[in-house]
Amino acid sequence: MATDLVDLFVSIGLSEQKAKETLKNEQLSNNLKHVIDEGEKRAPGAVRNKDVGKLLYNIATKLKTQIRCHQSLLIKYIVQKQMTSEAQLNAAMDYLLHHPLEPVNIAELEAESGVGVVVSPEEIESAVEVVINKYKQELLADRYRFSPGIILGECRGKLKWADGKRVKNEVDMQILDLLGPKTDADLEKPPKQKAAKPTKKESQKTAESAATSAEMCIGEDGHVKSFTELMGDALRFHKTGENYKTDGYVITPNTMNILKEHLKVTGGTVFTRFPPEPNGILHIGHAKAINFNFGIARKTGGHCYLRYDDTNPEKEEEKFFTGIRDMVEWLGYTPYKITHASDNFQQLYEYAVDLIKRGHAYVCHQKQEEVKGYNNPDSPWRDRPIEESLRLFEDMKKGKLQEGEATLRMKTTLEEGKKDPVAYRIKFTPHHRSGDTWCIYPTYDYTHCLCDSLENITHSLCTKEFQSRRSSYYWLCNALDVYCPVQWEYARLNLNYAVVSKRKIAKLINSGIVRDWDDPRLFTLTALRRRGFPPEAVNIFCAKVGVTMAQTVIDPTMLESCVRDVLNVTAPRVMAVLEPLKVTISNLPEDLNITVPNFPADEKKGFHTVPFRKTFYIEQEDFREDADKQYKRLAVNQPVGLRHSGYVIKVDKVIKDNSGKPCELLVSCEKVTDSNKPKAFIHWVSDPLSCEVRLYELLFLHKNPEDPAVVPGGFLTDINPDSMKVISDAMVDQSVKGAKVFDKFQFERNGFFSVDPDSIADKLVFNRTVTLKEDPGKK
Numbered sequence: 199m200a201t202d203l204v205d206l207f208v209s210i211g212l213s214e215q216k217a218k219e220t221l222k223n224e225q226l227s228n229n230l231k232h233v234i235d236e237g238e239k240r241a242p243g244a245v246r247n248k249d250v251g252k253l254l255y256n257i258a259t260k261l262k263t264q265i266r267c268h269q270s271l272l273i274k275y276i277v278q279k280q281m282t283s284e285a286q287l288n289a290a291m292d293y294l295l296h297h298p299l300e301p302v303n304i305a306e307l308e309a310e311s312g313v314g315v316v317v318s319p320e321e322i323e324s325a326v327e328v329v330i331n332k333y334k335q336e337l338l339a340d341r342y343r344f345s346p347g348i349i350l351g352e353c354r355g356k357l358k359w360a361d362g363k364r365v366k367n368e369v370d371m372q373i374l375d376l377l378g379p380k381t382d383a384d385l386e387k388p389p390k391q392k393a394a395k396p397t398k399k400e401s402q403k404t405a406e407s408a409a410t411s412a413e414m415c416i417g418e419d420g421h422v423k424s425f426t427e428l429m430g431d432a433l434r435f436h437k438t439g440e441n442y443k444t445d446g447y448v449i450t451p452n453t454m455n456i457l458k459e460h461l462k463v464t465g466g467t468v469f470t471r472f473p474p475e476p477n478g479i480l481h482i483g484h485a486k487a488i489n490f491n492f493g494i495a496r497k498t499g500g501h502c503y504l505r506y507d508d509t510n511p512e513k514e515e516e517k518f519f520t521g522i523r524d525m526v527e528w529l530g531y532t533p534y535k536i537t538h539a540s541d542n543f544q545q546l547y548e549y550a551v552d553l554i555k556r557g558h559a560y561v562c563h564q565k566q567e568e569v570k571g572y573n574n575p576d577s578p579w580r581d582r583p584i585e586e587s588l589r590l591f592e593d594m595k596k597g598k599l600q601e602g603e604a605t606l607r608m609k610t611t612l613e614e615g616k617k618d619p620v621a622y623r624i625k626f627t628p629h630h631r632s633g634d635t636w637c638i639y640p641t642y643d644y645t646h647c648l649c650d651s652l653e654n655i656t657h658s659l660c661t662k663e664f665q666s667r668r669s670s671y672y673w674l675c676n677a678l679d680v681y682c683p684v685q686w687e688y689a690r691l692n693l694n695y696a697v698v699s700k701r702k703i704a705k706l707i708n709s710g711i712v713r714d715w716d717d718p719r720l721f722t723l724t725a726l727r728r729r730g731f732p733p734e735a736v737n738i739f740c741a742k743v744g745v746t747m748a749q750t751v752i753d754p755t756m757l758e759s760c761v762r763d764v765l766n767v768t769a770p771r772v773m774a775v776l777e778p779l780k781v782t783i784s785n786l787p788e789d790l791n792i793t794v795p796n797f798p799a800d801e802k803k804g805f806h807t808v809p810f811r812k813t814f815y816i817e818q819e820d821f822r823e824d825a826d827k828q829y830k831r832l833a834v835n836q837p838v839g840l841r842h843s844g845y846v847i848k849v850d851k852v853i854k855d856n857s858g859k860p861c862e863l864l865v866s867c868e869k870v871t872d873s874n875k876p877k878a879f880i881h882w883v884s885d886p887l888s889c890e891v892r893l894y895e896l897l898f899l900h901k902n903p904e905d906p907a908v909v910p911g912g913f914l915t916d917i918n919p920d921s922m923k924v925i926s927d928a929m930v931d932q933s934v935k936g937a938k939v940f941d942k943f944q945f946e947r948n949g950f951f952s953v954d955p956d957s958i959a960d961k962l963v964f965n966r967t968v969t970l971k972e973d974p975g976k977k
Contacts, residue, residue, distance in 0.1 A: 200221060203217075203227060203231065204217045204218060206234060207221070207230065209245075209246055209251075210234060210245050210246065210248070210250070210251025210252075211247075211248030211249075211251035211252055212255065226258060229258040229259075230254075230255065230259075232258075233254050233257050233258045233269070233273060236269075236273050237250070237276065237277045240274055240278070241278060244278075244279075245277065249282065249361070250276055250277060250279070253281065253282075253284065253287050254273065254276060256287055257269060257276070260288075260291065261291060262291075262295065262443070262445060263445060263446055263447075264295075264298055264447055264449045265291065265294040265295055268294050268302060271302065272287065272290060275290070275313055280313050280314045281312075281313055282316065282359075282361060283312075283359055283361045283362065284361075284362065285358060285359055285360075286311050286312045286313065286315070286359050289310060289312065290307060290311035290313070293306075293307050293310045293311055295442065295443050298449045298453075299449065299451060299453070299454060312358065315359045317357055317359055317360035317361075319364070319368075321357070321360075322360055322364055322368050323368055323372075325353055325356040326365070326368045326369055327372060328356070329356070330349065330369075330372050330376065332352075333348065334376070337373065337377065338376075338377070341377055342373075342380055343384075346369060346370070346373065349369055349373075350369050353365050353368075423738070435494070435657050435684075435686060436657075436684055438461065438466045438467065438656045439458075439460065439461040439464075439466065439656075441457060441656075441682065441683065441684045442454070442457065444684045446668065446672070448673070448682070450676050450679070452679055453676075453682070456679075456681050460681050464654050467499070467500050467501065468495055468498040468499070468501070468656050468657060469495070469500055469502070469503070469534075469653065469654055469655050469656045469657075470490075470491040470492070470494055470495045470500065470501075470502045470503070470655060470656070470657050471502060471503040471504070471505045471653060471655055471658075472488055472491040472502060472503070472504055472505070472533075473505045473539075474506065474507065474522050475508075475514075476506045476507075476514045476518040477510065477513035477515070477518055477700065478703075479518070479521055479700070479703075479716075479722045479723070479724055480521070480522055480525045480722065480723045480724075481720075481722045482691060482693060482696075482698065482721045482722075482723070482736070483661075483692065484525070484723065485529060485691075485723060485736050485739075485740055486688075486690075486691040486740045486743065487659070488525075488531065489737055489741070490659050490688065490740075491659055492526070492529075494657060494659070495534070496531075500656070501534035501535075502531070502533060502534055503533060503534055503535050503537050503653055503655075504522070504526055504533035504536045505536075505649060505653070506519060506522070506537070506538045506539065507642065507645070508538050508629070508630070508631065509539050509540070509639050509640050509641065509642070509645050510625075510639065511625065511627045511628065511629040511630065511639065512625065512627050514630055515630075516630065521724065523536065525723040525724065525727075528727060528733050529733045530733055530734070530737065537649075539640075539645050540631045542649055545648075546640050546644070546645060546648060546649075547595070549678055549680075550606060550621060550622060551588065551591065552678060553608065553621070553674075554584060554587045554588050554591060554606075555588070556677060556678075557584060557609075558608060558609050558610075558677045559587070559606055559607065559609065559621060560577075560580055560582055560587045560606070560607060560609065561579065561582070561586075561587045561590040561591055561594070561605070561606055561607075562577045562579045562604065562606075562607045562618075563579060563603065563604050564577055564578075564579075564605075565602065566602065572614060572615035572616050572617075573617070576617070577607065577618060580607075580609070590604060591606055591622075594606070594622065594624055594637075595636075595638050597626070597637045599624060600624065601624045601626060603624065605621075605622060606620065606638075607619065607620055607621060608620075608621050608644065608674065610669070610670050610673045610674070611669075611670075612666050612667055612669065612670050613665070613667075613668070613669055616666075619641070619643040619644075619670060620641050620644075621640060621641060622638045622639065622640055622641070622644065623638065623639060624637060624638055625637065625638070625639050643667060646671070647671040647672075647674050647685075648674065648678075648680070650683045651680045651681045651682065651683060654681065654683075655683045656683060656684070657683070657684060657686060658671070658683045658684060658685045658686065659685075659687075659688065660685060660686075660688075661687065661688060661690045662687045662688065662689050663690070668685045671685050672685075689750045690750070691743055691750055692752070693751070693752055693753075693754055693757070694751060694752070694754065694901040694902065695753075695754055695896045695897070695898045696720075696721045696754070696897070696898070696903075697898075697904060697913055698721060698722070702913060703715065703720060703722070705914060706720075709914060711897075711917055716728045718730075718894050718965050719894055719896075719897040719921050721754075723736075727940065728954065728965065729894065729952065729965050729967055730765075730940070730942050730950065730951065730952025730965055730967030731757075731967060732761065732765060732768065732942070734768075735760040735761040735763065735764040735765070736757075738760045738763065738764065739756065739757045739760040742756065742760065754896065755972055758968045761950070761967060761968050762950070762968055762970070762971075765942060765950045765967065765968075766944075767797075768942065769943050769944045769950055770796035770797065770803070770943055770944070771794075771795070771796060771797060771798065771943070771944045771946055772806070772930060772931050772933050772934055772943045772944070772945060772946070773794075773842075773881040773882060773930070773945070774883065774886075774889070774928060774931065774945040774946075774948060774951075774964075775816060775817050775881070775882070775886070776925050776928045776945075776948060777817055777818045777925070778815040778816070778817075778818070778927070778929050779815060779816050779818045779820075779860065779861075779862075779863065780815055780861065780863070781814055781815065781816055781863045781865055781882070782812060782813050782862065782864050782865070783812045783813075783847065783865055783866065783867050784812075784865070784866050785866050785867060786810075786812045786867060789810070789811050789812075790809070790810040790811075790843075791807050791809055791810070792807065792808055792842055792843055793805045793806075794807070794842045794933075806933035808842075808883075808884070808931045808932060808933060809884050809885045809932065810840075810843055811884045811885055813884065814840075814883060814884035815883050815884070815886065815929055816832070816880055816881075816882050817880070817881075818860075820838070820880045821833070821849075823852060823860070830877040830878040831878050831880055832849065832863075832880065833849070834849050834852065835849075836848075836877070837874070837876050838877070838878055838879065838880055839870055840879065840880065841879045841881050841882065841946065844870055845867045845868065845869060845870065846867065846869075846870050846874055846875075846876050847865040847866065848865060848866060849865055850864045851863070852864075880947075881946045881947055883929045883930065883931045884931075885932065886929035886930055887929065887931070887932055887935060887962065888927065888929060888961060889928050889929065889963065889964055890924065890925065890926050890928065890956075890962070890963045890964070891925040891928040891951070891963075891964050892922060892923070892924050892925075892954065892963065892964070892965050893923040893924075893925070893966045894921065894922055894965065894966060895918060895920055896921065897917065897921045898913065898916045898917065898918060899916050899917070899918050900916055928964075930945070930962070930964070937953050937962060938953065939953050939954070939955050940953060941953045944970070948966075949966050949967070949968060949970050950966070950967040950969075951964040951965060951966050951967060952964065952965050952967050
């Protein structure tokens, strides 16, 4: 059978290799065989013509599902040779996409796509000759270095319905006739011209083109670029009102009229929505969803709703509603409107009644465990009379049936094989907004698409696991004869060394492993904010991951890199000592106040002042009694410079504690000059503020802590014991005094830090957001 199909495909002009490649795609093979068989019936032998075969292959590969009902018409035109070029076929398919419903206006279709128009060889020759004459002088001067694409483009414009290959052959032949065969000079490569010395401006552009990823994230105004600026043209979707052009979209007799009304309401504006369930805290994956939905609306001048999917009153809490909105706004987005699925409870109920009346839904008494799984037998109540289902559904609404005693199910099957998904279930739980008004609540499968329809959503964006619900999404809107948006799927964003499941995070909290949903070792958005991740960095990370259908699992180092890129240009530099060693200068002439730039590389961003007294503190690791040649910092016989001070110090005496550990250094100082310039400069603090510093590492030891093959004991047994280290007696310079929660700084040589909410007036608490550079030994 396979050999027969290869022979059949080769017979219409495909190469043997292409025929075999086509055979690997079962759906395409079936489509192509059907097209060939129908063509053979209409005009026996015609399909063996390679030009005809090429167009038939285009029908099999390019014809969209929603206009496949017109396939026979197109095949007829091709095999009867009324349509002889790809340009004609493409124009016909484009016309049908704009007029997808039968009956087709044949006269208009044929006029728009050149059906029956035959462009003779003489017409091609004449049109090419006109264009060749137009560029004759340039051709004679440049010969074969003149771009033939210019000529070919103009010729195709004049010969709209001509076969492209024939036009190209005629152009090549007339150029050859004008210029003659290529000479040795034509075949020579043009000599390389010595590049002129670039101007200062050109040099600057070259430097910019070689910029680091950090610089690429910064706009010309010096601010961090937004998600949509970084994504650029990657965000390409259907135009508003052209829903019917997307693959898989279902067209009904009322589709085009409904879309016209939709365009009247929206005015062509893009509408998206971010529809979270208010039963937990958002995580890094939600950041991608927020950026796509709000970002696409912002890029197109459209609007994005924040719509709470509040159809499960048992799990919803006010803190989750507030937390979701906070995180959306933290990422830099303002909802066009804040809505709730519960706003539509009455309309959704009326739709359900209508669905029953149309014969598309029924009340079922099967238990939850009976309808679990896929490809189950039909419900014994699937064909119950409509009037009976209406009466029972009303009983459900009035509380006459108990929880689990009945559900309303829809007569459709999801792509994954799940039959008749539930539309309504009984729950005797008060709703936070509607109180005791309802005791039946709609499911996601029922609610989501209808709320999208009611809000005139143009682009319904969701993660890939909802692809299996796309057919039911379209089915339900069309079953009720209401506006049907387009569902677009993209891959979820997953991180290594992390868990984001609400249930599993709750286990981490209840086990005392993390403190709460905002523990900085988690990857919830509240945790990232608390740790000090700038929202711009999260958005940049989402842009770098991009819009893809491939499941994405990213290492946290990529996110941390984005954080460094942003903080490097936004977090002012200060000096802090995490493990202090006291130093006393014997000969400091006077107390000094030193002016330090907030950003040493850009002094336009301001300065701050720090005191310099005879007593100050350095990092313990910045002093050694015995130093080797590689050690460049302070040692007994090796002076070192003090950053920003203009002084160099040398050790006169080492004072030790009872254990023999250095506890104070007595030093002398002198001004830095060319003759005593030290090998290194170290940071220090004088008259500092005492602070607490929390250093974080990955919470889990393995990339996938949820994989039982890697972590047989479960994720709770995979905790990194060094995921948090607390330093309670660190010191920081006085410039941070008065810093507010979430203010961010770079502690010179130590990393980027953010003020934690646990801070009090007398003592600031800092979270290390990220180190200055990625640790090469880090997983």
